Amino acid sequence: MMKPFFRLLTELSSRKSISRLTGSFAKSRASRGLIPRFAKIYGIPVQDAEKHLSEYASLNDFFTRRLRTGLRPVDVAEHTLVSPVDAAITGMGPIEEGLIVNVKGQDYTVEELLNFSPRTVNYKNGFYFVLYLSPTDYHRIHTPVDGSIIEKEHVPGKVYPVNEFGLRQMRRVLSRNERLITYMQHEGGEVAVVKVGAMNVSSIQYVKPLSNTLGRGDELAYFEFGSTVVLLMESDTFISRSDLHVGSKVKMGEALGLIQPS
Known part of the structure; x- marks a missing residue:
């Protein structure tokens, strides 16, 4: 019984209008205060980020972060x-x-x-x-x-x-x-x-x-x-x-x- 109910909730929350609202908040400066908590909840290795947490302008800015140079070496073997x-x-x-x-x-x-x-x-x-x-x-x-x-x-x-x-x-x-x-x-x-x-x-x-x-x-x-x-x-x-x-x-x-x- 619960699976159809959760499917219905997911269908309702999959509208682009809701995503746009969520996205607008994540891109706003008001979301900056959530960055440390977000990083802690998800176990994000903040030491790998290109910048310090305080330097990110919004939650979205942190989410789309680059990493420190050299942390992801690319395999250079032929083919x-x-x-x-x-x-x-x-x-x-x-x-x-x-x-x-x-x-x-x-x-x-x-x-x-x-x-x-x-x-x-x-x-x-x-x-x-x-x-x-x-x-x-x-x-x-x-x-x-x-x-x-x-x-x-x-x-x-x-x-x-x-x-x-x-x-x-x-x-x-x-x-x-x-x-x-x-x-x-x-x-x-x-x-x-x-x-x-x-x-x-x-x-x-x-x-x-x-x-x-x-x-x-x-x-x-x-x-x-x-x-x-x-x-x-x-x-x-x-x-x-x-x-x-x-x-x-x-x-x-x-x-x-x-x-x-x-």
């Missing part, structure tokens, strides 16, 4: 694809004829995730990672490969939670939520970085200025609240690390596997 974020892996595996199977008990098609883009065909038998960022994590998104941005798309949508509850209890969250999709060309083909918005602030922003040509580990975008990145690799272009599995934690810049050069 490596790296994690674009600090995250827990909540789904991974081969894409089977365009189907992403069993992400917290639900299947997704690449078509719906990519908003029925003509590029969908490139990922029909590729590989995917679902990377969940909790409020504790560093929320800047970096490039997983050396390459060039060949297309960007913003897909309006809902702002359901993308945590364990949201993925299991809400219907097809990853393909119903707001998304910012970046397609990059690299030495072995193409990769899609799908940034999925979440409940509350749900704002995904590209860094400015953003070059079309980027090195592995360069800043690409950032979340203004906890969310998820779905990383899609083109068919026959990627071999995953054998020791990674659902539940593994990864850091930005850490190798996820190898690109197979064309």
Whole structure:
């Protein structure tokens, strides 16, 4: 009985108007006083932040913080694809004829995730990672490969939670939520970085200025609240690390596997 009730509450709170109100407060100077408590509640390692807590202008400013230089070394081995974020892996595996199977008990098609883009065909038998960022994590998104941005798309949508509850209890969250999709060309083909918005602030922003040509580990975008990145690799272009599995934690810049050069 309680699950349908909580689903209803989540449906009601997933409206963009509520997210805008939450976001406005988080970006205001009035929210500064919440930063120390927020950091303590979520166990955020404040010593890793680029600045002292008192230097952040708002809760959102702290949430989108950069880290101290050198804390996230980027794997420089040849043909490596790296994690674009600090995250827990909540789904991974081969894409089977365009189907992403069993992400917290639900299947997704690449078509719906990519908003029925003509590029969908490139990922029909590729590989995917679902990377969940909790409020504790560093929320800047970096490039997983050396390459060039060949297309960007913003897909309006809902702002359901993308945590364990949201993925299991809400219907097809990853393909119903707001998304910012970046397609990059690299030495072995193409990769899609799908940034999925979440409940509350749900704002995904590209860094400015953003070059079309980027090195592995360069800043690409950032979340203004906890969310998820779905990383899609083109068919026959990627071999995953054998020791990674659902539940593994990864850091930005850490190798996820190898690109197979064309």
